[in-house]
Amino acid sequence: MDAYELITRNAAEVVTEEEIEALADDPDGKRAYVGYEPSGVLHIGHMLTANKLIDLQEAGFEVTVLLADVHAYLNDKGSFEAIRRTAERMRDQFIAYGLDADKTQFVLGSDFQLEDDYTLDLHALELETTLARAERAMAEIKSGDSVKVSQAVYPLMQALDIPYLGVDLAVGGMEQRKVHMLARDVLPSIDRTPPTSLHTPLIADLASGIGKMSSSTGVTISMEDATAEIEEKVNKAYCPPTADPDPDDEGRERENPVLQIFEYHVFPRFDSVVVERPDEYGGDLEYEAYDALEADLESGELHPADAKSALADALDRLIAPGREQLQDQ
RNA sequence: CCGGACUUAGCUCAGCCUGGUAGAGCAGCCGACUGUAGAUCGGCUUGCCCCCCGUUCAAAUCGGGGAGUCCGGACCA
Numbered sequence: 001m002d003a004y005e006l007i008t009r010n011a012a013e014v015v016t017e018e019e020i021e022a023l024a025d026d027p028d029g030k031r032a033y034v035g036y037e038p039s040g041v042l043h044i045g046h047m048l049t050a051n052k053l054i055d056l057q058e059a060g061f062e063v064t065v066l067l068a069d070v071h072a073y074l075n076d077k078g079s080f081e082a083i084r085r086t087a088e089r090m091r092d093q094f095i096a097y098g099l100d101a102d103k104t105q106f107v108l109g110s111d112f113q114l115e116d117d118y119t120l121d122l123h124a125l126e127l128e129t130t131l132a133r134a135e136r137a138m139a140e141i142k143s144g145d146s147v148k149v150s151q152a153v154y155p156l157m158q159a160l161d162i163p164y165l166g167v168d169l170a171v172g173g174m175e176q177r178k179v180h181m182l183a184r185d186v187l188p189s190i191d192r193t194p195p196t197s198l199h200t201p202l203i204a205d206l207a208s209g210i211g212k213m214s215s216s217t218g219v220t221i222s223m224e225d226a227t228a229e230i231e232e233k234v235n236k237a238y239c240p241p242t243a244d245p246d247p248d249d250e251g252r253e254r255e256n257p258v259l260q261i262f263e264y265h266v267f268p269r270f271d272s273v274v275v276e277r278p279d280e281y282g283g284d285l286e287y288e289a290y291d292a293l294e295a296d297l298e299s300g301e302l303h304p305a306d307a308k309s310a311l312a313d314a315l316d317r318l319i320a321p322g323r324e325q326l327q328d329q
Numbered sequence: 330c331c332g333g334a335c336u337u338a339g340c341u342c343a344g345c346c347u348g349g350u351a352g353a354g355c356a357g358c359c360g361a362c363u364g365u366a367g368a369u370c371g372g373c374u375u376g377c378c379c380c381c382c383g384u385u386c387a388a389a390u391c392g393g394g395g396a397g398u399c400c401g402g403a404c405c406a
Contacts, residue, residue: 305365
């Protein structure tokens with residue numbers, strides 16, 4: 001697989017295509033980053049961008065993982081001390097999951113975001129940005145809560161982190177695109193180069209197929225789940241026998257989260273997937289690419305229940321090494 | 330700083346006037362039906378009624394004080 005293909009596979013969008021092509025022409029030593037608010041437990045939402053970081057490392061990129069302790073604090077996630085402890089735990093989980101510890105630079109936000117220069121640049125960005133724009137860019141606002149000033153500063157710090165970390169490529173889920181667009185708009189005002197950005201798709205809510213999966217509301221699969229928990233969660237997932245389900249009664253779009261996880265988590269990390277099936281239903285099936293599996297589900301050749309048991313097995317194999325490594329500590 | 334509205338289940342809210350041991354919808358959980366899930370049907374759970382003080386046999390409900398949120402007004406030295 002060439003560099004361009006590694007960089008762009010399974011990406012929902014890149015901004016811009018020309019800039020990505022330029023990076024792909026000479027990826028060695030270029031720096032990519034993702035920022036995470038420390039939440040303690042790595043789940044398959046985080047792992048989706050982590051997969052992309054692994055792709056980028058393979059393509060020759062240097063990778064920075066920002067453990068955004070200051071951001072978490074601004075977003076009312078607890079005391080600094082508690083947040084830093086979860087940040088450490090999360091770093092261990094990333095390494096256990098498969099990020100190369102030697103090629104990955106883990107940075108705490110508080111390592112550089114409290115410096116004088118940073119603060120003054122931040123104020124300069126505040127001057128460039130309306131409250132409405134900042135609020136729109138803030139992906140992490142809990143709906144219904146009243147917005148704090150800290151939450152308006154939050155996306156501006158995300159923008160400013162990019163030049164301070166020397167990032168060429170900013171990576172994030174699609175919910176981060178407004179932040180990256182804000183960064184592209186506003187960084188030139190302080191004579192900083194705006195980032196190229198790459199956004200991964202969002203996996204839909206496991207139970208309903210609607211919206212995005214979240215660890216706070218609803219069900220997610222994490223690095224800490226036991227085999228039996230994974231089986232139960234996957235079994236309970238929404239999975240009609242199609243890749244393109246009809247909208248629900250209220251007109252909300254639905255996705256098939258089981259297929260999404262196959263596409264974005266399983267096939268990128270495994271060469272082939274075996275679906276074990278009792279003889280009465282036709283015996284085992286083997287797939288080497290996602291498209292073939294999707295086509296069989298669509299045609300009825302592959303029953304959702306069999307797809308689910310294969311998914312649970314693959315996910316368990318994906319996270320078991322990390323899970324065991326963390327238990328040994 | 331002044332004024333108004335609001336605060337009840339995880340969420341959106343009803344109940345308050347006229348005190349009598351807390352309700353609906355949604356969500357959640359369980360079961361039936363599907364070789365998965367969803368849909369559908371049947372059942373079930375959930376509460377510091379914002380806090381404190383008072384009145385009363387009895388307060389979510391009445392009176393006083395306080396807090397939080399939202400909206401408006403004033404101030405603009």
